[in-house]
Amino acid sequence: MDKLKIIKIIVFVLTFFMVFVSCLILTKITLKSEQEADFYTINLEESSSVAGFTTLSDGQRLYVTTKDKIHIINTGDGRYEGVVILKEQERKNGQKEQK
Numbered sequence: 001m002d003k004l005k006i007i008k009i010i011v012f013v014l015t016f017f018m019v020f021v022s023c024l025i026l027t028k029i030t031l032k033s034e035q036e037a038d039f040y041t042i043n044l045e046e047s048s049s050v051a052g053f054t055t056l057s058d059g060q061r062l063y064v065t066t067k068d069k070i071h072i073i074n075t076g077d078g079r080y081e082g083v084v085i086l087k088e089q090e091r092k093n094g095q096k097e098q099k
Contacts (some may be wrong), residue, residue: 056063057075064071072085 024051055068056065058076061081062073062075064073068086070086072081072083073079074081
């Protein structure tokens with residue numbers, strides 16, 4: 001082979017690897033930026049032990065329950081729908097009293 005063919009092959013291979021690595025980097029950046037929008041951080045105050053929370057599902061929603069809160073997540077599109085806060089009630093002298 002003459003020198004011109006060798007140079008053409010080297011340039012082709014280097015160009016291919018440069019395009020491949022650029023596409024790989026762009027894909028990683030895109031996936032990382034999309035993941036931040038898809039995931040939610042739920043602060044579980046009672047998470048010091050594994051038994052501090054439970055998860056329930058009805059097929060459409062995921063319910064994460066703690067001592068006094070229920071977090072609701074839509075499993076269809078991964079959207080955090082909200083939280084239900086339960087207030088504990090005590091009885092004093094036959095009367096209900098909220099904390």
